[in-house]
Amino acid sequence: MHASNLTRWRWIAIHRRLPRQQNASKARRASRVANSTPRCPALKPRAALDPSDAVNYERLAATLAALQRFPDAVDRYRDALARNPSNVDLHHGLGRPLEHMHRLEQAVDAYRAAVQLNPGADGSNDNMGNCLQALGQFDEAHEAYHRAIDGAPRVPLYYRNFVQTSRLAADDPVFASLEQLAGDAASLSPADQAELHFAYGEALSGVGRHDASFDHILKSTRCIAPACVISKPKRSACSLSCRRCTARTRSRRRASWRSVGRADFYRRHAVPRARP
Numbered sequence: 001m002h003a004s005n006l007t008r009w010r011w012i013a014i015h016r017r018l019p020r021q022q023n024a025s026k027a028r029r030a031s032r033v034a035n036s037t038p039r040c041p042a043l044k045p046r047a048a049l050d051p052s053d054a055v056n057y058e059r060l061a062a063t064l065a066a067l068q069r070f071p072d073a074v075d076r077y078r079d080a081l082a083r084n085p086s087n088v089d090l091h092h093g094l095g096r097p098l099e100h101m102h103r104l105e106q107a108v109d110a111y112r113a114a115v116q117l118n119p120g121a122d123g124s125n126d127n128m129g130n131c132l133q134a135l136g137q138f139d140e141a142h143e144a145y146h147r148a149i150d151g152a153p154r155v156p157l158y159y160r161n162f163v164q165t166s167r168l169a170a171d172d173p174v175f176a177s178l179e180q181l182a183g184d185a186a187s188l189s190p191a192d193q194a195e196l197h198f199a200y201g202e203a204l205s206g207v208g209r210h211d212a213s214f215d216h217i218l219k220s221t222r223c224i225a226p227a228c229v230i231s232k233p234k235r236s237a238c239s240l241s242c243r244r245c246t247a248r249t250r251s252r253r254r255a256s257w258r259s260v261g262r263a264d265f266y267r268r269h270a271v272p273r274a275r276p
Contacts, residue, residue: 052083053083054080054081054083054084054087054090055080057076057077057079057080057083058076058077058080058087058089058090058093060076061073061074061076061077061079061080061093061097062093064076065093065096065097065100068100070097070098070100070101071097071101073097074094074097074098074101077090077093077094077097078094081094086117088114088117088118088121088124091110091111091113091114091117091124092110092111092114092121092123092124092127094110095107095108095110095111095114095124095127095128095131096127098110099127099130099131104131104134104135105135107127107128107131108128108131108132108135111124111125111127111128111131112128115128115147119147119151120151121151122147122148122149122151122152122155122158123148125144125145125147125148125151126144126145126148126157126158126161128141128144129141129142129144129145129148129161129165130161132144133161133164133165138165138166141165142162142165142166145158145161145162145165146162146174148161149162149174149177153177153181154181155192156181156188156192156193156195156196156199157192157195159174159178159181159195159196159199159200159203160195160198160199160202162174162199163199163202163203163206164202167206168203168206168207169206169207170207175203175207178196178199178200178203179200181196182196182197182200182216185197190223191223193219193220193223194220194221194223195220196220197216197217197219197220197223198216198217198220200216201213201214201215201216201217201220202217204216
């Protein structure tokens with residue numbers, strides 16, 4: 001028999017026996033792993049979550065709220081509150097999915113419970129003010145925003161919500177606090193600067209200083225979208241095929257002609273033909 005035929009038959013015989021050897025080695029390896037105890041603690045099976053721990057329900061509720069499964073999140077928050085009713089974060093967390101579901105009365109009750117446990121909870125006061133304002137209860141919303149400002153006087157969002165419910169007088173302590181914060185606007189982020197300038201502009205308009213109010217509202221617009229106000233938008237090819245757009249299109253096609261081959265260029269820019 002020729003040497004090449006011997007080599008071919010030897011290769012076939014080896015590869016016919018190979019799967020059996022691989023299966024046997026895999027079986028031995030699997031039995032060795034199954035019979036051995038894991039040395040690493042991370043490989044040990046995790047203990048089941050404690051159903052009496054409110055933290056587990058809180059984490060699950062926050063995850064469901066992030067996934068926009070608000071009814072399930074409300075149920076999990078209530079399960080957590082049944083196990084720990086004195087937790088401020090649970091009451092505040094319960095109000096957020098209720099607010100997203102437009103169940104504003106229940107959201108107000110949840111935020112009010114959080115404020116009763118912690119009067120300095122500025123976020124709960126602010127969210128409660130938003131719900132009360134949507135319900136048309138502007139006086140209570142004004143008081144809630146005032147408590148939020150007292151709890152966190154350097155948050156511009158609270159001032160913006162406050163000036164939208166009522167006008168500020170020149171001798172109001174909130175106006176003085178807002179004016180002081182406007183003098184230190186450079187230390188805030190661009191988003192907070194936009195909120196601050198808008199709130200200060202509304203407050204200045206309420207006291208009759210309309211020129212200064214317009215300047216701060218314009219600053220707010222620049223902080224929100226600096227690219228739309230300062231930078232020049234890119235010009236696109238118009239539908240009337242003016243000379244400038246036509247020349248730009250030709251120059252681009254020439255550049256693409258040089259970068260790719262002629263056949264590839266025609267394939268990219270070919271006009272589709274209708275079938276006969």
